[in-house]
Amino acid sequence: MDAADSLQVIVGAGPVGTALAVRLSREGKRVRVLTRSGRDTGIADVEFVATDASDPEQLTAATSGAQVLYNCANPGAYQAWEREWPPLAAAFLTAAERTGAVLVTASNLYGYGPVSEPMNRSTPLRPSDHKGALRTRMWHDALAAHEAGRVRVAEARASDYIGPTLPVGNGLLAMYADATLAGSTARVFADPDQPHTWTAIEDVAATLSALGQNEKAWGSAWIVPSNPPQTVRQVLQALHTEIGLAEPRLQRIPRWVLRTASPFVPLVREVVGVLYQFDAPFVSDGSETTERLGVPPTAWTDVVSETAAAWHTRARGEGRAGA
Template sequence: MSVHLILGAGMVGTTTARHLADRGEQVRIVSRSGRGPTHPQVERIAADATDADRLASLANGVTAIYNCLNPAYHRWLTDWPPMAAALLTAAERSGAPLVIAGCLYGYGEVTDPMTEQTPLAARHPKLAMRADIWRAALAAQRAGRIRAVTEVRGSDYLQAQSIFTNVLGAPLLAGRRAFVPAPLDVPHTWTSTNDMAAMLVAAATDQRAWNRAWHTPSAPPLTIRQLATRFTDVAGAPAPKLTAIPGPIVYATGLFSPMLRELRTTAYQFARPFVMDSTAATATFGLRHQPIDAALREAVALLGGTPVGGALADQSATTA
């Protein structure tokens, strides 16, 4: 039986663990606290992601190592480098492929839809660092230090850890006005965590995916206003009431709010169309994105609401 090692028990790591476990694979999921999904195929382990020796021991004999870590944005510059280095060491000593759950930050400000060939041109230190993590891993593979590496990139998540769920979700479910620190009518790609998990597993287990980056199949772009309307529809909540917060107020509030301060760094992603092209992964692996209303029903349930339609069905990404 294959064993997969997942670092990080957030939404992406947990969803990936469940995806693998439901396929009958054995999973070790590692977090500082030892949390993770309860499943007979999942072993939850408490460990420090900067401890290279410990990670290398846990990686011994595994099919793949998944980097699903996601430190708080305001700690990226301090937390990411030692964790990325420890994971490279674990991949080197174990010989297991390293799969990185990445993002679109490394591209920096763009004007056209992003493909995997879009230059990694981010200049802000925090955003450039994500590109540097990928470059270092790819360089290690090309130097023969690690067997294989791949990065799976997704956009803002529909179910968790995004401006949508963290800022809009609760007030929309309560029928209150949502104050949004971004323009309301700019197209933006949104990614389901189920699709991210499916793409991570494909990247780990299909050698065609190795040693390059892939974009996760995602639904067609929607504006924040369109997404909020779909969200309230599936939640059976009142039509959304939205107000965009002017940029100067976001900037001033960021002096006192770490979250809003970090949003200033990525404000460009909402100021103009921010669109990800994932046709390469769809064509290569036959993956299709989860229907957006199904993903939003999950978001409703995770935020404590009751989605219209009752119990959730299996809504994972499907293979053609």
């Protein structure tokens, strides 16, 4: 099949969906991005279509003729996951089965729960909160459909994102940096000195693309290749050094304060459920993805350089009151 005729359908125009659309378009593929609004974000040669992806009929119609269907959807705040993810996941499987498109999902590491060693493709899923349990169920449903011969699926599992396009509300690191790069003190929710894997958004897109095009990857989940782990403090220091700022100021919020607030602030309650990722080393190993699918992580120096410039501009633009 000619590359130009290989329609690739992406659901979601967040940082990952956008990066994937740019990558696939540059590879000469025909790309269609589905969002609720259908707003054209200005990516050259990419079609934008308004679609309710949780409606299997709409999603099937919008996916007709596609070679690959990429699930880069983001239902929003953690509190909405239990309500919004199940119909979305079911619609993706229905559309993939009806159209014959390969279903490739952008996922995370929540399903592994607390770990004592680096996560790889052999690490068992042992979720410790409802978000991880939900993502685990979604994968098991997709894998069961694959093994039954109804669909072809693959999943890319990434750690916390880093990259110039990551919004402040889409990760703790971005939120901390938004404070420190504006000269304020970042109030951190957990130990800032535990090793942690950070995954470049561009590497998520590269992995998704590889999974969609390589039939040897189907029927399995893959860890997105990332650079060696860095603590929160080390990453913030690197960002500050890149743009010539003094050391970042961090202040840890006592856990008892967070637990006290949890019953009254739903978002805090959800965040507390995944803080195990920062209470101890939380490291992923995507070397098998690199070796078998040819996806290396972006050089850390490039990630830091591009991210620091973008986040510093954003932090200065929004401004912050002194801590």
